[in-house]
Amino acid sequence: MTTGRCLCGAIRYEYSGEANLVVYCHCESCRRQTSSPVAGFVLVPKAALRFTSGQSKEFASSPGVWRSFCGECGSPIYYRTDRRPDVIDLYAGTLSDPSTLTPQGHVYAAEQLPWFEVLDDLPRYPGSRMADAPMRRGPRKDG
Ligand SMILES: [Zn+2]
Numbered sequence: 001m002t003t004g005r006c007l008c009g010a011i012r013y014e015y016s017g018e019a020n021l022v023v024y025c026h027c028e029s030c031r032r033q034t035s036s037p038v039a040g041f042v043l044v045p046k047a048a049l050r051f052t053s054g055q056s057k058e059f060a061s062s063p064g065v066w067r068s069f070c071g072e073c074g075s076p077i078y079y080r081t082d083r084r085p086d087v088i089d090l091y092a093g094t095l096s097d098p099s100t101l102t103p104q105g106h107v108y109a110a111e112q113l114p115w116f117e118v119l120d121d122l123p124r125y126p127g128s129r130m131a132d133a134p135m136r137r138g139p140r141k142d143g
């Protein structure tokens, strides 16, 4: 069982089995919600996820897209979309031990900030679709 929580501990969750996917998202909306240059996500089947404490608040950041946060401490908890109703995208930083995760790619790399880079050789996709051809693999090169 994998567990996680918000900063204050009011919201707690657990999920069974392996995550579907672990990705970085460079989109502007994630940047604004997390106030960070990049967000990390752990995509888990909705059926495998259970909230064991508290109830996060949700707001619609665009039609059919919800982002949740702890009403006490403000920690972002998850992202979900009607396009993938059986999957919940947990913010990776909420895991009890995010160090065990293995990221598999970067999405919305087209919106990546010029002063921020990640030194891995994973594929960079321009938008959300990992079925599309990546823009490149690995960090940007100068010149
Ligand atoms: Zn909290």
Ligand SMILES: [Zn+2]
Binding pocket: 025, 026, 027, 028, 029, 030, 031, 039, 108
């Ligand atoms: Zn995003």
